[in-house]
Amino acid sequence: MSEVLRVENLWKSFGKQVVLKGVSFSVKEGETKVIIGPSGTGKSTLLRCINLLVKPDKGKIFLDGEEITRPGIDESKIRTKIGFVFQQFNLFLHLNALENVMIGLIKVKKMPREKARKIAEEALLSVGIDESLWKKYPAQLSGGQQQRVAIARAIAMNPRIILFDEPTSALDPELIGEVLKVMEDLARKGTTMLVVTHEITFAMKVGDEILFMDGGKIVERGPPREVILNPKHERTRRFLSRIKELYTLEGS
Amino acid sequence: MEPSIESYIPVIFSGLQYTLILTFGGIGLGLIIGVPLAFLEVLGPRPIRIFISWIGRIIRGIPLLVILFIIFLGFPALGIKLPPVPSAIIAIGIRSAAYQSQLFRGAIEGIGYSQYEAALSLGMTKWTAFRYIILPQALRIVIPGWINEFTIVLKDTSLAYAIGVSEIFTQAVHIAQVILDYQTPLLIVAAIYFTITYLSSLLANKVYSKLMIPGLGGGIRR
Numbered sequence: 001m002s003e004v005l006r007v008e009n010l011w012k013s014f015g016k017q018v019v020l021k022g023v024s025f026s027v028k029e030g031e032t033k034v035i036i037g038p039s040g041t042g043k044s045t046l047l048r049c050i051n052l053l054v055k056p057d058k059g060k061i062f063l064d065g066e067e068i069t070r071p072g073i074d075e076s077k078i079r080t081k082i083g084f085v086f087q088q089f090n091l092f093l094h095l096n097a098l099e100n101v102m103i104g105l106i107k108v109k110k111m112p113r114e115k116a117r118k119i120a121e122e123a124l125l126s127v128g129i130d131e132s133l134w135k136k137y138p139a140q141l142s143g144g145q146q147q148r149v150a151i152a153r154a155i156a157m158n159p160r161i162i163l164f165d166e167p168t169s170a171l172d173p174e175l176i177g178e179v180l181k182v183m184e185d186l187a188r189k190g191t192t193m194l195v196v197t198h199e200i201t202f203a204m205k206v207g208d209e210i211l212f213m214d215g216g217k218i219v220e221r222g223p224p225r226e227v228i229l230n231p232k233h234e235r236t237r238r239f240l241s242r243i244k245e246l247y248t249l250e251g252s
Numbered sequence: 253m254e255p256s257i258e259s260y261i262p263v264i265f266s267g268l269q270y271t272l273i274l275t276f277g278g279i280g281l282g283l284i285i286g287v288p289l290a291f292l293e294v295l296g297p298r299p300i301r302i303f304i305s306w307i308g309r310i311i312r313g314i315p316l317l318v319i320l321f322i323i324f325l326g327f328p329a330l331g332i333k334l335p336p337v338p339s340a341i342i343a344i345g346i347r348s349a350a351y352q353s354q355l356f357r358g359a360i361e362g363i364g365y366s367q368y369e370a371a372l373s374l375g376m377t378k379w380t381a382f383r384y385i386i387l388p389q390a391l392r393i394v395i396p397g398w399i400n401e402f403t404i405v406l407k408d409t410s411l412a413y414a415i416g417v418s419e420i421f422t423q424a425v426h427i428a429q430v431i432l433d434y435q436t437p438l439l440i441v442a443a444i445y446f447t448i449t450y451l452s453s454l455l456a457n458k459v460y461s462k463l464m465i466p467g468l469g470g471g472i473r474r
Contacts, residue, residue: 051373080375090370093468094389104374107384139467157374 002029003065004161004192005050010059012045019045020056021216027161030190034203034224037213038239043196046213047163050194051084064160080108083154083162087169089146091138091153097124097145098134101153109157123152127182144175148182155186162186164195198243200228212236257436260427264440267423274340274409274419279402281345286352291382293353294360304353311350317411319343324415340412348405355397359390392463399456403449410445420444 006026012019019042027033035043048054050061052068052075061069068078091100101123105116124134127148138146147167154162164183168176180202187193187206197203203210203224210227212220212235220227220236231237293304311319324339334342363386371381410421418426424441428434 053369053372076372076375076377078375079373082373084370084373086366086370086373088366090366092367092370092385094385094392094465103384104376107380108375137466139465153374 003027004029004031004063005194006062007046007050008060008062010046010049010061011057012042012049012054013057019216020049022059023213023216023218024059025211025218025221027192027194029192031208032187032191032193032195032206033209033211034207035194035196035211035213036198036200036203036239036243037219041213042216043213044165047084047165047194047196050163051082052078076108080104080157081160083157083159085147085150085154085162085164085167087166089138089143089150089170091146091150093138096135096137097129097141097149100138100149101156104153104157119156120152123156124149126155126185127152128178142175143171144178147171147179151179151182151186155191161192161194164193164197166196166198168197168199200240200243204228212239214239260431260437261440263427264420264423264437264444267418267420268444270337270412270417270419271406271409271421273337274344274412274417275402275406277341278344278348278409279405281341282348282352282401282405285345285349287356287387289349289353290356290360293357295378295382308350308353311347312354316343316347316408317414319347320411320415336412336415336417339415340409340417344405344408344412347408348401351401351404352398355394355401356390358397359394360386362393363389389468392460392465392468395456395460395463399453402452406448406452407445 003026008024010020010023023042023046025033035046037043045054049056052073056069059069060067063078063081067073091097092103095103098117098120101120102113102116105111105119106113109116111119121131121134124130129145129148129152133141133145138149141149151162151167167183168179171179176199180199183193183195183202184206195202195207207224209221210224211218212227212231212233214235220231220233227236228240231240289304289308292300293308294301296304320340320343323334323343324336327334327339367385367389368381371385372378376385409419412419413422413425416422420441424437427437431437
């Protein structure tokens with residue numbers, strides 16, 4: 001399988017604080033990689049670097065073998081190939097669900113309206129948003145529905161990889177399931193995904209590899225079962241036990 | 253002989269066309285200049301941002317009457333000689349641009365970086381993101397403030413009296429000087445300003461509730 005994304009020795013600091021300290025990994029076509037780790041360890045910054053929203057200080061990022069961190073790259077063009085799903089959904093507030101998915105196709109991919117509409121409708125149906133919700137504005141949708149529309153917006157662009165930045169962290173517990181299910185479907189269909197999340201069960205079900213990040217570094221990596229059930233590092237163990245405790249409490 | 257009210261009311265109204273030309277010319281010019289300035293002040297490169305914010309600060313710090321006189325009486329020394337009406341439109345327009353850019357800047361900043369970031373993530377350029385994501389939201393949020401600015405511009409057109417534009421206030425004063433009664437013509441002209449102001453805020457509320465989208469701009473109004 002070909003390599004879609006490769007991150008080489010990425011460094012980033014904000015002022016005096018070093019957020020990323022030499023992160024390297026790659027994602028192959030059809031793979032789902034899951035990044036876990038305590039907050040403030042640079043996971044979001046890492047995703048933002050890949051999406052070129054944040055410029056790394058050092059290191060290189062390759063998309064389909066092309067270095068996208070080199071100066072003079074057409075950032076907008078690269079971003080059309082990288083889907084991004086935000087923690088806070090970030091749907092366009094002045095557009096209804098359907099228009100949210102269509103706008104990228106029309107204004108970026110320059111598709112005719114009718115074609116864009118067709119693709120958008122298919123994308124929305126694939127995430128379980130049916131016609132009755134297409135004309136609703138984001139504020140009229142539940143968080144779970146909003147996030148599913150946001151996922152539809154990303155997949156409609158047919159990107160090479162989709163980055164998820166804690167996609168369920170802003171959701172009420174009862175709405176998390178519907179979003180995770182959509183993401184699991186995507187993973188099973190062979191979508192290339194890089195997911196930052198605290199959802200350990202999701203990682204176990206569909207993750208091909210887990211990267212545990214702490215203090216701006218990848219501390220441990222491996223198949224989900226290995227990392228989650230049998231972590232080698234003390235820091236991984238501590239983090240996982242806290243997460244598990246939280247989820248058992250929630251479950252009881 | 254005491255002239256009847258009927259005889260001089262049409263004279264005041266004859267100035268209405270100039271009042272409206274100055275108002276729409278001024279607010280229009282302010283809009284055309286103000287929106288790009290707001291865009292650059294928020295999203296432009298740092299030196300441009302600083303430059304624009306200082307230009308705005310300076311213009312907002314000068315009384316309109318002074319700007320008006322600089323353009324009408326000062327510019328001829330530079331070889332730029334403009335008739336009263338264009339001078340007034342430019343003066344009012346420049347001043348309004350400085351205020352409108354602040355209005356739009358506030359609206360744009362109020363929309364939040366995350367909307368902009370989401371637009372960029374789809375592959376939109378800075379400009380496309382501004383045009384199709386930020387501006388449509390800003391235009392809605394800005395309506396009440398913008399109508400307020402419109403009414404300020406409307407009332408400030410009366411300053412064009414000072415350079416001899418025959419708008420409604422000028423007409424009223426001239427009539428007053430002829431009939432030796434200031435009270436009636438001035439009350440009439442006041443009533444005209446008030447009526448236009450009141451009607452435009454009614455219209456603004458209608459437009460606002462029609463265009464407003466649930467959840468936009470904080471959205472106390474649903």
